[in-house]
Every structure is written in structure tokens, then in C-alpha cells.
Amino acid sequence: MADLRISKLFEVRSKIKDSYQVFQAEDLKVLIDWLSTESANIFVIDRKVADYFSTALAGLENARFIHIDADEFNKTMDYAQEIIRKLIRLDVRKNDNIVAIGGGITQDLVAYISSILFRGIEWKFIPTTLLSQCDSCIGSKSSINFDQYKNLIGTFNPPSAIYINSDFLSTLSESEIRSGIGEMLHYFFSDGFELADEVGQRFDELLVNRGALSYFISNSLRIKKTIIEIDEFDIDLRHIFNYGHTFGHAIEAITNYSIPHGQAISIGMDLANYISLKKGLLSQEDFNRMHTVLIKNLPAFRVTKENYDSYVGALSRDKKNHGNKLGCILSRGPGKLEKVFTEMDEAFKEIVLDYFTRFQN
Numbered sequence: 479m480a481d482l483r484i485s486k487l488f489e490v491r492s493k494i495k496d497s498y499q500v501f502q503a504e505d506l507k508v509l510i511d512w513l514s515t516e517s518a519n520i521f522v523i524d525r526k527v528a529d530y531f532s533t534a535l536a537g538l539e540n541a542r543f544i545h546i547d548a549d550e551f552n553k554t555m556d557y558a559q560e561i562i563r564k565l566i567r568l569d570v571r572k573n574d575n576i577v578a579i580g581g582g583i584t585q586d587l588v589a590y591i592s593s594i595l596f597r598g599i600e601w602k603f604i605p606t607t608l609l610s611q612c613d614s615c616i617g618s619k620s621s622i623n624f625d626q627y628k629n630l631i632g633t634f635n636p637p638s639a640i641y642i643n644s645d646f647l648s649t650l651s652e653s654e655i656r657s658g659i660g661e662m663l664h665y666f667f668s669d670g671f672e673l674a675d676e677v678g679q680r681f682d683e684l685l686v687n688r689g690a691l692s693y694f695i696s697n698s699l700r701i702k703k704t705i706i707e708i709d710e711f712d713i714d715l716r717h718i719f720n721y722g723h724t725f726g727h728a729i730e731a732i733t734n735y736s737i738p739h740g741q742a743i744s745i746g747m748d749l750a751n752y753i754s755l756k757k758g759l760l761s762q763e764d765f766n767r768m769h770t771v772l773i774k775n776l777p778a779f780r781v782t783k784e785n786y787d788s789y790v791g792a793l794s795r796d797k798k799n800h801g802n803k804l805g806c807i808l809s810r811g812p813g814k815l816e817k818v819f820t821e822m823d824e825a826f827k828e829i830v831l832d833y834f835t836r837f838q839n
């Protein structure tokens with residue numbers, strides 16, 4: 479492996495396939511040339527990534543590949559079927575490997591297809607966004623949207639190998655970097671305050687100096703790994719990683735996904751913290767120090783009296799709810815998250831509107 483300039487970062491223990499490996503790949507072209515020599519590999523590539531990295535991906539010209547459009551509205555069973563048809567045209571076989579090259583959308587589609595095609599086919603993943611490098615690449619989940627429901631359908635199906643290459647970060651927009659930072663912050667706050675604080679202090683630097691992100695990517699994956707190895711199937715402990723997500727998903731839904739995922743969950747975490755403060759779970763001091771970090775990553779969005787009903791409508795469709803109660807993760811301070819079921823009554827409405835009146839742009 480040494481001449482491939484690939485080093486093993488770590489291994490994730492899994493109940494599905496014993497374990498899978500996460501590698502750091504220093505040279506993208508060398509990695510792609512090597513993968514394309516294996517005739518069993520079929521590549522499913524985000525079209526934008528194929529354009530940006532055409533030189534490094536040139537080796538794929540002699541391999542079997544498909545380009546896809548990584549759009550949240552394509553994360554559907556219909557689009558998955560379209561990809562399966564293309565794979566069949568490429569003569570896909572049970573013992574082939576699908577190699578996904580793209581962000582979380584490409585990953586979710588390929589992971590889902592790989593778990594149903596021939597009742598299971600191996601896949602590998604080259605994550606190309608900050609979010610997919612620091613978070614989604616490990617953890618086994620695949621998620622497909624259904625009608626207005628985000629991530630309603632899915633399976634647990636980890637790739638057999640993940641290759642992280644930092645060149646991909648150079649072409650991401652600031653908005654995509656902010657999205658990845660939001661996702662990293664939710665791991666950091668679930669762990670304590672130190673790493674989140676460091677992100678806050680170095681926030682402006684991280685938006686431009688993409689090389690500095692590697693340290694935070696590996697810490698984010700390290701925190702996620704400790705929990706998913708215990709609760710891979712998201713039965714209890716892993717629920718803490720829904721922190722910010724319940725409130726964030728509802729923002730994504732009512733804005734037609736115009737706000738990138740990790741930015742929406744930055745608002746989601748800040749709102750969850752505010753609800754925690756108002757419920758007496760979180761001290762003002764802890765709210766303030768987390769808010770100081772999160773405010774740097776909040777996109778312009780408000781819940782107002784006018785859109786409150788559609789926001790609560792989206793919250794009420796969350797798959798983690800019990801009856802009429804909203805299942806969400808609240809905070810007792812950095813490193814101290816807990817699952818709470820809360821009524822969406824008048825008091826809840828006041829807290830939500832109060833939060834958006836006080837703190838949003």
C-alpha cells in the first residue's frame with residue numbers, strides 16, 4: 479500500500495461486516511488510477527466532482543462509470559431506480575464493487591442501492607464534501623427521501639473502505655464548508671467544549687485554509703466512531719447525535735433545502751440550547767459560550783408568526799416523535815446531551831418565536 483500513498487486512519491467495528499477501514503489517500507490521481515485497474519469496480523460519481531477533478535479522474539475513462547446529479551430532490555427511490563438501470567446497462571454483477579465519489583447525497587444513493595441490488599453488493603466510498611469526510615462516511619446509514627419526508631427510507635450498509643483526500647475541500651463553496659463545520663460542531667458539543675471552542679476561535683481561518691480542517695475531520699470521526707461502535711443501529715446511545723437535527727431538518731423542509739444541512743443544524747443546536755435554557759436544563763453561562771461559537775455559523779433564516787405553523791408542521795412529521803410529542807435532544811451543557819419528549823404547546827411556541835426574535839439575522 480505504501481507506494482499508493484494511502485495510510486490507514488482507523489478501523490470501525492461493525493455488526494454488519496466485522497469492520498471497515500478508513501484511509502487517508504494523499505494522491506487522488508494515484509488512488510483513482512489504482513481503483514480503475516480493478517475491473518470489478520463500477521464508479522458512481524457526482525457530475526460536479528467529475529468536472530472539477532477531471533484531470534485526477536482521467537484514469538476512469540477506461541473503467542465503467544455513471545455520473546449522477548447530487549441534488550436533494552434526487553435522493554429518491556425513483557432516482558435510485560434510474561441509477562440501477564444504468565448499472566444494469568453496464569452489466570453489473572453480484573461480485574462487483576460500486577465506488578461512490580461525491581458527498582452525502584451520492585453516498586446515500588449508492589449505500590441504498592448497494593444494499594438492495596442482488597440483496598447486497600460491496601461498495602467503497604470517496605467522500606468529496608467536508609460533511610461527508612467528517613461525518614457521514616462512517617456510521618452505516620443510508621437514507622432516501624420519500625414525498626415530503628426527509629430520510630424516511632433507508633438501510634444500514636457501511637462501505638468496505640473509505641478513502642479521504644483533502645484536495646476535494648479546495649473546490650467547495652464557503653457555504654458547503656459552513657455546512658460541514660455545523661455537522662462537526664454537533665459532534666464536538668456532544669463530547670465537550672474544547673474542540674468546538676477551537677473551531678469558534680479559528681472560524682474565519684477554517685473558511686479559507688482548507689488544509690487546517692484535517693485535524694477537525696479526524697476528531698469528528700473519532701467522536702462518532704466511539705458511539706457507532708456501541709450503537710450502530712441507532713437504538714439508544716446514538717440518538718444523542720440527533721442533537722440539532724430535529725429542529726434543523728424542519729428548517730430544511732420548509733425552505734425547500736435551500737439552506738445546506740449542516741448550517742440548518744447549527745440553528746437547530748442553538749434553538750435546542752435555548753429550549754434547554756428555558757426549561758431550566760442549561761445554565762445561562764453554558765448557553766452563552768455555545769452560542770458564541772454557533773452564531774458564527776448561523777445562516778439567515780427566521781421562524782416568524784407567519785411561517786410558525788409550517789415549521790411546527792414539519793417538526794410534527796419527524797420520525798422520532800412519540801404521538802404528539804416532539805422527540806428531541808436537549809443539552810445540560812457541553813458533553814451532556816439527553817433525549818426529551820416535549821409538547822408543542824403555547825409555551826413551546828413562545829420559546830421558539832422568542833429565540834428567533836432575539837438571535838437570528
Ligand SMILES: NC(=O)c1ccc[n+]([C@@H]2O[C@H](COP(=O)([O-])OP(=O)(O)OC[C@H]3O[C@@H](n4cnc5c(N)ncnc54)[C@H](O)[C@@H]3O)[C@@H](O)[C@H]2O)c1
Binds near residue numbers: 550582586657
Ligand atoms: N448517511 C448519513 O449518515 C448521512 C449523514 C449526514 C448527512 N447525510 C445526507 O447528506 C446530504 C448532504 O451531503 P453533503 O453536504 O455531503 O453533500 P451533497 O452530496 O449534498 O453535495 C453538496 C453539493 O456540493 C457538490 N459537491 C460535492 N463535492 C464537491 C467538491 N469537492 N467540490 C465542489 N462541489 C462539490 C455537490 O454536487 C452538491 O451540489 C443530505 O442529503 C443529508 O441528509 C447523510
